[in-house]
Amino acid sequence: MATYAQELAKARKVGAKHASDAGLMAMFCADTLQLLVGAASPQLVWEGAQAKGMTALELAKLANDNPAAVHDLMW
Numbered sequence: 001m002a003t004y005a006q007e008l009a010k011a012r013k014v015g016a017k018h019a020s021d022a023g024l025m026a027m028f029c030a031d032t033l034q035l036l037v038g039a040a041s042p043q044l045v046w047e048g049a050q051a052k053g054m055t056a057l058e059l060a061k062l063a064n065d066n067p068a069a070v071h072d073l074m075w
Helices: 006-016 021-031 033-038 044-049 056-065 067-072
Strands: none
Touching: 006 021, 006 044, 021 033, 021 044, 021 056, 033 044, 033 056, 033 067, 044 056, 044 067, 056 067
């Protein structure tokens, strides 16, 4: 399994349209997540979401609907 940094770098190189779901999630975490949920570690949230088998869309919906649950993903 690739790391957050690897997925983010690969996604930035190919762009969101061509990125894997993990890469798209890494871009979301790096670029948008903190605007929706406040102070959260993009890498820790990404790792928690990946461990739970979430998709990028599921994480985005969770961030919009329940920011506190996104913070729980860090632990």
